[in-house]
Amino acid sequence: MLLSQKVGGAIWRARDLVAPKAIVLLYHRIADTEIDPHQLCVSPRHFAEQLTVLKQRYTPLSLPQCVDAMRQGRLPRHVVVITFDDGYADNLHAAKPLLERHEFPATLFITTGQINNPREFWWDELEKVLLLSGPLPQHLELEVNGHTHHWDIDVASLPARRHELYQTVHKLLRGLPSVQRTATMDALLKWSGAALEARPPYRTLTTEELAVLVKTSLIDIGGHTVTHPLLPEQELAVQREEISGGKIALEQMIGRPVHDFSYPYGFYANPTIELVRQAGYSGACTCIERATRCESDPFQLPRFMVRDWDGDEFTKRLHACVRNG
Numbered sequence: 001m002l003l004s005q006k007v008g009g010a011i012w013r014a015r016d017l018v019a020p021k022a023i024v025l026l027y028h029r030i031a032d033t034e035i036d037p038h039q040l041c042v043s044p045r046h047f048a049e050q051l052t053v054l055k056q057r058y059t060p061l062s063l064p065q066c067v068d069a070m071r072q073g074r075l076p077r078h079v080v081v082i083t084f085d086d087g088y089a090d091n092l093h094a095a096k097p098l099l100e101r102h103e104f105p106a107t108l109f110i111t112t113g114q115i116n117n118p119r120e121f122w123w124d125e126l127e128k129v130l131l132l133s134g135p136l137p138q139h140l141e142l143e144v145n146g147h148t149h150h151w152d153i154d155v156a157s158l159p160a161r162r163h164e165l166y167q168t169v170h171k172l173l174r175g176l177p178s179v180q181r182t183a184t185m186d187a188l189l190k191w192s193g194a195a196l197e198a199r200p201p202y203r204t205l206t207t208e209e210l211a212v213l214v215k216t217s218l219i220d221i222g223g224h225t226v227t228h229p230l231l232p233e234q235e236l237a238v239q240r241e242e243i244s245g246g247k248i249a250l251e252q253m254i255g256r257p258v259h260d261f262s263y264p265y266g267f268y269a270n271p272t273i274e275l276v277r278q279a280g281y282s283g284a285c286t287c288i289e290r291a292t293r294c295e296s297d298p299f300q301l302p303r304f305m306v307r308d309w310d311g312d313e314f315t316k317r318l319h320a321c322v323r324n325g
């Protein structure tokens with residue numbers, strides 16, 4: 001390697017280190033839970049600690065403000081953006097008061113089919129069936145995509161066996177069209193004897209609760225499809241209906257346009273991006289964990305998923321994200 005190449009590389013790395021970056025944070029729920037297999041919950045105490053850290057060290061921007069700044073090439077340094085996926089009721093009852101206390105804006109990405117839905121998200125129902133219900137029948141048989149799967153529930157190895165089964169069935173169901181997924185969950189609920197109604201802490205928003213959020217100046221609402229499918233696994237017509245249909249339904253619910261989208265589970269492919277663009281969205285968030293820069297694609301915005309960390313651990317993780325991103 002020539003000396004000039006070495007010097008050039010060092011200058012590029014130095015520029016990279018000081019280049020303005022934003023960290024877009026991904027939250028799902030602010031709640032204390034007994035069990036959390038996908039680490040979707042941050043306790044209210046830890047969320048308050050995290051907001052204190054952010055307020056001291058970072059510049060809060062809303063997602064639309066951040067995307068505007070990126071497009072103009074004027075992203076300030078140390079920007080942080082808060083987003084929530086899915087539309088749990090705790091976003092209103094637990095997150096909003098803390099966001100307001102710290103004057104932090106946030107974008108909430110809403111799955112429209114869950115608004116007013118008396119049932120939980122399918123992954124929470126699966127958790128209720130396999131991880132939290134009482135003794136289960138000895139044998140489970142599920143037909144998924146034309147294949148019949150059998151499991152013997154080994155009582156002696158509980159709860160490890162139940163966690164293993166949960167992960168296996170979750171992977172099988174995640175890519176299914178929503179009608180099949182719901183039918184499978186109906187069968188699983190019946191098999192286990194678990195209640196159909198949502199447990200109160202796992203409830204999703206009602207239209208009245210969504211209306212309260214819409215009136216909050218710090219809150220923006222974004223789209224997250226109708227039924228939370230794994231988009232790249234669905235036919236294009238289904239993807240279009242989930243993306244465009246979800247946008248239209250959400251705009252009717254809240255009485256104003258929505259501009260930003262979040263890919264369910266963070267999964268997307270090139271046709272999915274194009275459908276999001278065609279639907280009239282101006283940007284979309286992924287689950288790729290890195291910092292956002294001026295040159296980042298607004299339709300593939302990285303996000304850093306926040307776990308139930310206290311303030312000290314959160315500080316370390318943010319520094320690592322900025323340094324490595």
Ligand SMILES: [Zn+2]
Pocket residue numbers: 085086224228263264265
């Ligand atoms: Zn989601």
